[in-house]
Amino acid sequence: xxxxxxxxxxxxxxxxxxxxxxxxxxxxxxxxxxxxxxxxxxxxxxxxxxxxxxxxxxxxxxxxxxxxxxxxxxxxxxxxxxxxxxxxxxxxxxxxxxxxxxxxxxxxxxxxxxxxxxxxxxxxxxxxxxxxxxxxxxxxxxxxxxxxxxxxxxxxxxxxxxxxxxxx
Amino acid sequence: xxxxxxxxxxxxxxxxxxxxxxxxxxxxxxxxxxxxxxxxxxxxxxxxxxxxxxxxxxxxxxxxxxxxxxxxxxxxxxxxxxxxxxxxxxxxxxxxxxxxxxxxxxxxxxxxxxxxxxxxxxxxxxxxxxxxxxxxxxxxxxxxxxxxxxxxxxxxxxxxxxxxxxxx
Numbered sequence: 001x002x003x004x005x006x007x008x009x010x011x012x013x014x015x016x017x018x019x020x021x022x023x024x025x026x027x028x029x030x031x032x033x034x035x036x037x038x039x040x041x042x043x044x045x046x047x048x049x050x051x052x053x054x055x056x057x058x059x060x061x062x063x064x065x066x067x068x069x070x071x072x073x074x075x076x077x078x079x080x081x082x083x084x085x086x087x088x089x090x091x092x093x094x095x096x097x098x099x100x101x102x103x104x105x106x107x108x109x110x111x112x113x114x115x116x117x118x119x120x121x122x123x124x125x126x127x128x129x130x131x132x133x134x135x136x137x138x139x140x141x142x143x144x145x146x147x148x149x150x151x152x153x154x155x156x157x158x159x160x161x162x163x164x165x166x167x168x
Numbered sequence: 169x170x171x172x173x174x175x176x177x178x179x180x181x182x183x184x185x186x187x188x189x190x191x192x193x194x195x196x197x198x199x200x201x202x203x204x205x206x207x208x209x210x211x212x213x214x215x216x217x218x219x220x221x222x223x224x225x226x227x228x229x230x231x232x233x234x235x236x237x238x239x240x241x242x243x244x245x246x247x248x249x250x251x252x253x254x255x256x257x258x259x260x261x262x263x264x265x266x267x268x269x270x271x272x273x274x275x276x277x278x279x280x281x282x283x284x285x286x287x288x289x290x291x292x293x294x295x296x297x298x299x300x301x302x303x304x305x306x307x308x309x310x311x312x313x314x315x316x317x318x319x320x321x322x323x324x325x326x327x328x329x330x331x332x333x334x335x336x
Binding site: 005012043044120122130134135136138142143145149157161 | 172173176177180181211212215286288289290291292294295298299300302303304306307310311313314317318325328329332333335336
């Protein structure tokens with residue numbers, strides 16, 4: 001289930017975000033809105049910009065994979081300023097997630113996960129996934145969506161959920 | 169893992185939402201803002217109100233549990249209009265989630281999940297959880313948060329994530 005959530009689900013959600021960005025970028029062209037203005041928009045002055053929400057969503061997925069597999073995550077210097085650089089960042093993260101095998105997460109559940117700001121405290125891998133990684137990823141993706149949506153772009157929850165793998 | 173996600177994680181996230189509502193209600197009092205105004209606020213005119221976001225988050229968790237366990241979900245008539253009624257709704261849903269046992273989800277992974285609007289198509293239980301229930305729950309909780317946050321209330325991601333079960 002760790003591999004399914006981190007590799008399949010998180011990749012899918014990031015790619016849905018990428019499609020939302022591409023869809024709104026086209027709409028912005030029609031509306032003669034500079035997409036850079038949107039990338040620097042926020043819901044309120046003391047919250048992160050759309051650009052930063054996307055970067056953090058990428059980092060959340062990357063760090064979840066690396067920490068739960070006990071690997072070192074590649075460092076991203078957050079230098080993206082344009083949509084195409086952000087799209088590349090998302091694609092890079094999805095490729096990175098897909099480099100993980102099911103076996104990479106064999107000890108994920110009981111591993112001890114920590115980070116500097118937790119000052120020596122830790123969560124089990126399971127707690128980290130359920131109470132930190134999953135809610136965090138969707139927080140930043142939904143906030144990115146909300147910034148675009150509240151600017152009047154024609155997107156809906158269908159775009160956020162993406163194509164569901166329906167069977168008949 | 170199904171029980172952990174649906175019962176433990178979803179309950180925790182809904183209770184964090186409840187705490188956010190209680191915290192902002194206190195701040196609203198200080199600001200002399202009528203909380204009813206907030207409950208009827210939206211990020212943009214053609215999106216649901218805060219009140220509706222909370223109801224849908226509750227329904228998403230309830231339906232995930234029921235569908236994945238092959239049970240009939242209790243019906244809620246969405247008649248809440250006040251914060252205390254919404255808090256009761258959340259508490260009721262958390263109690264409902266906690267009524268499920270691990271064994272209730274024994275066949276969740278491979279069960280066929282459908283709903284009327286899917287016109288006969290279905291997802292496996294696993295697909296439904298990963299691509300529908302989880303992203304949906306956090307979509308509505310984060311949107312509820314965003315409505316309050318964008319109204320200038322003093323809440324942060326710490327409130328959204330809640331108390332993490334740290335160990336030393």
